[in-house]
Amino acid sequence: MKPATIVSDTVQPAAHLRLVSDRAAGDASGIKLSGVSKTYRTRDGDVPSLRPLDFHINDGEFFVVVGPSGCGKSTLLKLISGLLPPTTGEVLVEGDKVTTPHGNVGIVFQNALLLPWRNILNNVMLPIDMKRLPRQEYLARAKSLLKLVGLEGFEKKLPWQLSGGMQQRASICRALVHDPRIMLMDEPFGALDALTRERMNVELMRIQRETEKTVLLITHSIPEAVFLADRVLVMTERPGAIAAIYDVPLPRPRSLDVMADPVFTELVQRIRKHFFSQGSLD
Amino acid sequence: MAEPKPQNAISKLLNAAWVRPFLFLVFIVVAWDLAIRLFRIPAYQIPSPGDVLAVLRTEWPELLRQSWPTAYATVCGFLLSALFGIPVAMLIAGSKTVESYVYPLLVFSQSVPKIAIAPLFVVWFGFGIIPKVISAFLLGFFPVVVSAVQGFKSVDPDMVDLARAMQGSRLQVFRAVNLPHALPAIFSGLKVSVTLAVVGAVVGEFVGSNSGIGYVMQRSIGTFDLPTMFAALVILALLGVVLFWIVDRIEKLVIPWHVSQREDVIFAS
Numbered sequence: 001m002k003p004a005t006i007v008s009d010t011v012q013p014a015a016h017l018r019l020v021s022d023r024a025a026g027d028a029s030g031i032k033l034s035g036v037s038k039t040y041r042t043r044d045g046d047v048p049s050l051r052p053l054d055f056h057i058n059d060g061e062f063f064v065v066v067g068p069s070g071c072g073k074s075t076l077l078k079l080i081s082g083l084l085p086p087t088t089g090e091v092l093v094e095g096d097k098v099t100t101p102h103g104n105v106g107i108v109f110q111n112a113l114l115l116p117w118r119n120i121l122n123n124v125m126l127p128i129d130m131k132r133l134p135r136q137e138y139l140a141r142a143k144s145l146l147k148l149v150g151l152e153g154f155e156k157k158l159p160w161q162l163s164g165g166m167q168q169r170a171s172i173c174r175a176l177v178h179d180p181r182i183m184l185m186d187e188p189f190g191a192l193d194a195l196t197r198e199r200m201n202v203e204l205m206r207i208q209r210e211t212e213k214t215v216l217l218i219t220h221s222i223p224e225a226v227f228l229a230d231r232v233l234v235m236t237e238r239p240g241a242i243a244a245i246y247d248v249p250l251p252r253p254r255s256l257d258v259m260a261d262p263v264f265t266e267l268v269q270r271i272r273k274h275f276f277s278q279g280s281l282d
Numbered sequence: 283m284a285e286p287k288p289q290n291a292i293s294k295l296l297n298a299a300w301v302r303p304f305l306f307l308v309f310i311v312v313a314w315d316l317a318i319r320l321f322r323i324p325a326y327q328i329p330s331p332g333d334v335l336a337v338l339r340t341e342w343p344e345l346l347r348q349s350w351p352t353a354y355a356t357v358c359g360f361l362l363s364a365l366f367g368i369p370v371a372m373l374i375a376g377s378k379t380v381e382s383y384v385y386p387l388l389v390f391s392q393s394v395p396k397i398a399i400a401p402l403f404v405v406w407f408g409f410g411i412i413p414k415v416i417s418a419f420l421l422g423f424f425p426v427v428v429s430a431v432q433g434f435k436s437v438d439p440d441m442v443d444l445a446r447a448m449q450g451s452r453l454q455v456f457r458a459v460n461l462p463h464a465l466p467a468i469f470s471g472l473k474v475s476v477t478l479a480v481v482g483a484v485v486g487e488f489v490g491s492n493s494g495i496g497y498v499m500q501r502s503i504g505t506f507d508l509p510t511m512f513a514a515l516v517i518l519a520l521l522g523v524v525l526f527w528i529v530d531r532i533e534k535l536v537i538p539w540h541v542s543q544r545e546d547v548i549f550a551s
Contacts, residue, residue, distance in 0.1 A: 178448070
């Protein structure tokens, strides 16, 4: 809740446990939120979802948000993609103010959300159809993305013929096919079993390295957050605000072995404390 | 099915989709015939299956001739209910305002018995085809609207958001996501609607018409000609089955991807 008190608990925190308020690159690239808040107007009055947020996600950064459920994480995603206008403040993506959908994002939700009447290839091509881009040019890209995630040969299959993990991989391809600068992922592996989930994390890290996208990933899992992130943002309960931002100084490329690293475990412990002190275990 | 068994041919025949209802039908007819003989039900109350079959054979050309106007009115009414029902459902599902104004009234109007207002159409439109078509339309309309509203509303909002975030226009998103998603529900509404449209057309013929199966029924009841009346019922049932089957076929063509159509999965073992 109050970052200052948490820091003063430890006498001399190690480098990775230090709070970083922000590390803005200074230029216009990446995502910049200044004073962004969101209040939903409902019949029962106004429901605040996000308290004013200020932070900056650098271009090409893997940025992970953890927080209890209902802390407005999904609202954050909608604000950045332009699906919702902020109540106050402004969202800047690559220097441009976001008010309506700008299409420079790829979105992956918890459910793969593939259209059951389209085959895998045509599902991946959905953003191309929506943006009215030349289909022929992007077909090759869609196929090479499917190859990148190991779905070569499944182009003509219908979604239900694929396992949950494979479906989610296809939805990652769909988020990348129009070559957006940013990937927004809302608990992308929350519906998968633990083993598949770990594999997908490793895979996602590889995809991010190869495509060099800016990734904003929302998760409930603290180990997943630390494993994937360059920086982790911890959110408070609703209405959401920033509790802390941590650097993850683990070298890349990371393998699952990194989870045994003392830096990793200490960081996971530290982040978990935020939720204990808030009195909510999620 | 490693080794062929002697009863294979018979069990295969029993498993054919059309044989089972047929067998059940035979059972019902036999029970009907037995009941008449056992309880000595007089022919002026319930005719025997044999009498009905005899009428069906001798009166076949006349019955066939009379079933065309009924079929025509049914199909017209059904098409109208699909043509109006689906757009109305789109409006209701798409706008809370439209829903709050229109939907309660629509439900209210359903409670008005169509047979009571059918004579009005005769007053307004005469004894031709129009009152029948309207009557069939009014009965077929409601199930289409209710199912289609349900279909349009059950779209995952995340899916719509995803398409919208890719800068899809309202129309594009609707065509790519909402409409295909609603099709299974629309088709289940259409199937109910087509059978009700038959009822609607017959109601129209009851109250004022000089052609059609409903007219035949009306006339045969007037003369206590029960075998003809039952024969007309059989024709009506057949008409309903054929129309239902046609809609079912179209559904299989239009939404082969839907769970209900995945035959290969059901039989894969």
